[in-house]
Amino acid sequence: MGLYTVSKRIARRIWSEGTIIRLEPSLRGMLKIWYAGKRHTCPCCHSRVRRFLTDSRLCPGCGSGPRHRLQWLYLEKEYHLFGRNEAVLDIASWRYFQRYCLRKTALRYHSMDIASRWALEGGDMTALPYKEGVFQVVLCSHVLEHIPEDQAAMREMHRVLAPGGMALIQVPLQGERTFEDPEATSAEDRERVYGRADHVRIYGRDIKERLGRAGFDVELIPYAEKYDEMDRTLYGLDPEETLIIGKKH
Numbered sequence: 001m002g003l004y005t006v007s008k009r010i011a012r013r014i015w016s017e018g019t020i021i022r023l024e025p026s027l028r029g030m031l032k033i034w035y036a037g038k039r040h041t042c043p044c045c046h047s048r049v050r051r052f053l054t055d056s057r058l059c060p061g062c063g064s065g066p067r068h069r070l071q072w073l074y075l076e077k078e079y080h081l082f083g084r085n086e087a088v089l090d091i092a093s094w095r096y097f098q099r100y101c102l103r104k105t106a107l108r109y110h111s112m113d114i115a116s117r118w119a120l121e122g123g124d125m126t127a128l129p130y131k132e133g134v135f136q137v138v139l140c141s142h143v144l145e146h147i148p149e150d151q152a153a154m155r156e157m158h159r160v161l162a163p164g165g166m167a168l169i170q171v172p173l174q175g176e177r178t179f180e181d182p183e184a185t186s187a188e189d190r191e192r193v194y195g196r197a198d199h200v201r202i203y204g205r206d207i208k209e210r211l212g213r214a215g216f217d218v219e220l221i222p223y224a225e226k227y228d229e230m231d232r233t234l235y236g237l238d239p240e241e242t243l244i245i246g247k248k249h
């Protein structure tokens with residue numbers, strides 16, 4: 001067990017979640033020093049580290065995983081998000097991204113979650129607490145696979161976007177067809193069928209049609225392929241992670 005896992009366990013035993021969130025930047029500053037090295041550079045927090053942590057390959061400096069780093073690269077290098085002053089809705093945000101948007105950019109940043117302690121607003125994705133057409137960007141990373149009524153969630157993302165707006169969506173994607181088993185109703189069933197007790201389906205590439213039915217023009221972008229193997233290792237990217245871009249007319 002590495003220093004990261006041990007210190008996380010100790011921190012959780014002695015501090016409340018609120019205290020950990022408050023102390024997080026200083027705690028991560030120490031981890032960054034401990035894991036300093038040349039093998040990887042995090043595109044989000046620019047930490048240079050000898051390894052990413054745990055099976056989830058988390059950055060010691062900011063807690064990003066491969067999917068966050070790919071999302072960040074796209075938003076920074078292709079969409080130039082951080083130089084804009086658009087209204088962004090981040091569904092189920094991650095903390096470093098939220099902090100960065102609020103402190104370092106002119107974005108009008110909103111985060112919403114059904115349960116999280118740090119999201120700025122609470123709410124249900126199938127009935128978003130926002131008016132029609134108020135956001136230029138909606139971010140929704142690894143959320144839809146948890147939502148039974150995903151069609152309603154997709155329609156809601158479309159509704160709150162302004163014309164010309166973009167939803168950037170990520171889900172675990174496997175094969176062509178989406179797989180749902182209506183008989184997998186208990187946590188044990190879902191663990192067995194989908195590999196995760198809190199997932200309700202495994203999306204295939206036909207997520208494109210599902211999003212299309214909600215009104216989006218959809219493009220599946222194998223964005224990690226834009227980077228060669230050396231850069232994928234440097235940034236800690238998953239070559240399989242696909243970005244799903246849904247545009248509103």
Ligand SMILES: [Zn+2]
Nearest residue numbers: 042045059062
């Ligand atoms: Zn980082």
